[in-house]
Structure formats: structure tokens, C-alpha cells
Amino acid sequence: MKELLRSTDPTILAFASALLEGEDIDCFQMDVNMSILEGGIGIFPRRLMVRADDLIRAERVMRDNEIPLGR
Numbered sequence: 001m002k003e004l005l006r007s008t009d010p011t012i013l014a015f016a017s018a019l020l021e022g023e024d025i026d027c028f029q030m031d032v033n034m035s036i037l038e039g040g041i042g043i044f045p046r047r048l049m050v051r052a053d054d055l056i057r058a059e060r061v062m063r064d065n066e067i068p069l070g071r
Contacts, residue, residue, distance in 0.1 A: 001028065001049040004058050006070040008045045016048055019061050025054045045070065 004027070005016055013029060020027045027050050034044040050058045062069060 002052050002055045003047050004050045004055065004069065005048040005062060005067065006045045007048075007068075008043065010046070012067060013046055013048055015065075016062060016067055019065055019067075020048075020050065020058055023057065023061055025050055025058050025061070027058070 005013070007013055017027055017029070027048055030047040030049055031044060032046055034046070059069070
């Protein structure tokens, strides 16, 4: 798995996940449970991971939709 995107905004992560799903690119959100430790204030970024083979395609999808990768 490779990191595609890093953000503290859950709406960006949800939108990016939906776009990837529409392109048949599997993705996985990491660091979701950090919100328990931080008290839900959103200071720790979450990471969206994709397979290494899908990384270039996934980056293209993000660029085409003007989603900042945040890394």
C-alpha cells in the first residue's frame, strides 16, 4: 500500500474514496481511530492508501478533480 492523500478534512477523504471507488481503485483509510485519542478535534491527519500498482491512476484521478494530496 502507498499513501495517496493526507488530510484532516473528512469530507475530502470521503469524496476521494468515492471517486476512487468509481474508477475501481481499492483504497483504505488509515489513522481513523486517532480521533479517539485527540478528542475528535481533527488535528491528526488521516491517510488514504491505495495499492502500489494503482498509485499513478489514483493520483491522476485526484489531479483531475483538483483534490490536494497534502503530502
